[in-house]
Amino acid sequence: MSQEGRARPVPLVIDQIIDDRRTRIIVCCGSGGVGKTTIAAAIGLRAAERGRHVVVLTVDPARRLAQSMGLTSLDNIPRPVPGVRGAGHRHAAHADRAGRADGTGGDGQAGSMHAMMLDMKRTFDEIVEAHADPDRAAQILANPFYQSLSSSFAGTQEYMAMEKLGQLRRADEWDLIVVDTPPSRSALDFLDAPQRLSRFLDGRLLRLLVAPAKIGGRTGLKVLNIGFGMVTGVITRIIGSQLLRDVQTFVSAMDTMFGGFRERAEYTYRLLRAPGTAFLVIAAPEHDALREASYFVERLERDDMPLAGLVLNRVHRSPAARLSAARSLAAAETLAGLDGGVRAGAGPGADGTGAARAGTAGAGADEATDIGLAALRLHAERMRQSTAERRLAERFTAAHPLVPVAQIPAQPDDVHDLDGLRVIGRAFAAD
Numbered sequence: 001m002s003q004e005g006r007a008r009p010v011p012l013v014i015d016q017i018i019d020d021r022r023t024r025i026i027v028c029c030g031s032g033g034v035g036k037t038t039i040a041a042a043i044g045l046r047a048a049e050r051g052r053h054v055v056v057l058t059v060d061p062a063r064r065l066a067q068s069m070g071l072t073s074l075d076n077i078p079r080p081v082p083g084v085r086g087a088g089h090r091h092a093a094h095a096d097r098a099g100r101a102d103g104t105g106g107d108g109q110a111g112s113m114h115a116m117m118l119d120m121k122r123t124f125d126e127i128v129e130a131h132a133d134p135d136r137a138a139q140i141l142a143n144p145f146y147q148s149l150s151s152s153f154a155g156t157q158e159y160m161a162m163e164k165l166g167q168l169r170r171a172d173e174w175d176l177i178v179v180d181t182p183p184s185r186s187a188l189d190f191l192d193a194p195q196r197l198s199r200f201l202d203g204r205l206l207r208l209l210v211a212p213a214k215i216g217g218r219t220g221l222k223v224l225n226i227g228f229g230m231v232t233g234v235i236t237r238i239i240g241s242q243l244l245r246d247v248q249t250f251v252s253a254m255d256t257m258f259g260g261f262r263e264r265a266e267y268t269y270r271l272l273r274a275p276g277t278a279f280l281v282i283a284a285p286e287h288d289a290l291r292e293a294s295y296f297v298e299r300l301e302r303d304d305m306p307l308a309g310l311v312l313n314r315v316h317r318s319p320a321a322r323l324s325a326a327r328s329l330a331a332a333e334t335l336a337g338l339d340g341g342v343r344a345g346a347g348p349g350a351d352g353t354g355a356a357r358a359g360t361a362g363a364g365a366d367e368a369t370d371i372g373l374a375a376l377r378l379h380a381e382r383m384r385q386s387t388a389e390r391r392l393a394e395r396f397t398a399a400h401p402l403v404p405v406a407q408i409p410a411q412p413d414d415v416h417d418l419d420g421l422r423v424i425g426r427a428f429a430a431d
Contacts, residue, residue: 086110309404
């Protein structure tokens with residue numbers, strides 16, 4: 001494809017998003033293994049050092065986020081991140097030039113950063129403790145079915161992420177929340193959490209299980225006796241009588257809280273669709289990752305979520321990009337041929353001293369030639385990889401021409417501290 005015919009993406013300006021004080025939530029989503037956690041942390045740090053008060057919420061089971069921010073561990077409570085620098089005069093000047101009428105900051109005040117990792121069971125426990133009287137809360141927390149539901153039930157993590165996000169937003173302690181979602185397509189399952197929860201709580205089976213207790217009296221029991229007995233008989237044979245009693249007790253105890261669950265989930269869902277939210281899809285320049293990114297983009301657009309753009313992470317570049325892979329390999333072959341001729345002509349002379357001279361005077365030149373050959377071949381491989389990555393990115397842009405894209409270069413080492421996160425942050429501006 002010619003240079004003129006290539007799909008050119010709209011640039012994604014991360015600083016413009018985080019400098020806009022109207023932006024209150026940034027959701028980073030994407031498949032696993034693309035550096036999503038690192039990108040979320042880098043965005044949080046850059047926003048904090050540009051004057052925002054930020055909390056980073058991760059629901060990724062990986063613990064790299066804590067390490068990269070100098071924390072020994074993360075838990076369900078936001079912890080301050082030490083070492084965050086104050087907003088510099090350059091940032092304040094930039095915000096002043098952008099103007100305050102559009103909601104961007106311009107005071108140059110120092111920001112702050114907190115970080116936490118979702119503990120779905122602890123979050124569920126906190127909801128029960130906050131919305132039930134002490135006796136009922138103790139009954140629910142001790143229920144075996146509840147303990148299983150709050151620890152491993154499908155969809156609980158996504159719903160609790162919605163709950164925690166809503167809690168952080170209602171607290172109004174931070175002016176920016178950065179959410180790092182689970183590393184799979186299920187990262188968007190939290191969008192369905194309110195509907196799935198309603199279906200679960202309003203399910204006929206759960207209602208049937210507690211119907212006799214709610215109707216009460218001999219008449220009610222007689223009416224339901226035949227049908228209920230048949231259903232519970234089947235269920236008892238499948239799951240056991242004790243588990244059935246645990247489920248009945250749990251549903252009865254939670255019944256008064258079900259409406260509150262739905263209301264809070266719907267509140268958070270509205271937050272996600274509001275103008276103050278920005279979704280960023282994170283991907284690597286690889287076929288599978290970009291295919292997943294297309295899925296995320298299409299799903300967000302279908303649900304009318306505020307998609308800000310794609311962050312293409314770990315992009316391989318070269319400062320000598322004008323030297324193509326073909327020219328680099330041709331140069332390596334020429335150099336190898338010249339070197340072979342020189343070494344062949346450096347055989348021992350009649351006096352037997354040629355080999356000695358070749359082994360001493362020519363040793364340095366031979367080593368330099370070997371290094372040059374390795375560099376040329378390595379550059380050719382890097383250029384081939386860069387070309388392949390660019391073509392994949394162009395396919396994505398051709399399919400989604402209106403999605404802004406930011407590219408972050410691959411780092412030579414793993415990011416494990418704030419300085420590494422700052423390098424990523426500066427790459428946003430450089431891109």
